[in-house]
Amino acid sequence: MSFSYREVLPDVFHIEDAMGVCMTLLAGRREAWLLDSGYGLEDVAAFSASLTDKPVRLILTHGHYDHILGASWFDGASLFEEDFGTAEEHGGESWRRRALDAAAEKGIAAEAVPYLAAELPAWNKLEEKTLSLGGLTVQVIRCPGHTPGSAVLFVPERELLLTGDNWNPCTWVFFPEALPVRAYLRNMREILGLPFRRVLCSHSGGLHERRELEDFLGGLTEERIRSAEPVDTGAWLGIRTARVEPAAGMCLVFDADKAYKEQVNDAKGK
């Protein structure tokens, strides 16, 4: 199998699949949680089971295809109910074909027939709660933004925040299901109230410092949002996207029309 991984902190394994999308295994003494499942071109359940001798439960940060399609290798998966619709759509044939096209572009061999036919498990409702996996505690937090049902996780023993796609050095908040940019920012700024020092995200292979997320959120001023440059996101036709650079080497791409409506509604006090 072509997964790679690093134990970035004790009992915290950041795994990357052949397509370059990351997931994280939190290996507790009683049970392990795999956060996200990648594109699922290969058996991510077998790979994660090779890193721990405890049962592995699959938790999904949100319903996008590059996070959920690997769930076909598991008997069950939990995500926030608000993303069930997105997961239903992204589990469908057109998104699987998109994944196969992306694999072909990268020169990755994939067996199309079983991949298109693979059954996904029924989605279980994820709850906001704090649970002990044995030695590692996980706080599950609802943080709408990238999608309405986006989850972030906090692991106090490792002072670690896991953001899924709600924050990457280049963050996308422009899909049809994404929240308007200011609502996303409000929700993410609340997360800064947690005492984390490090961050893991889905599209970057290593640990990030808290300061990077602070710089990102702090750099997204109202002035910068209003003067964001239009950007062509190619495949996502029909959405007028804009791009901001809140800090060196980082970017946020959002739906400019949704942001304008939000600005008007905020001005009306709605």
Ligand SMILES: [Zn+2]
């Ligand atoms: Zn996503």
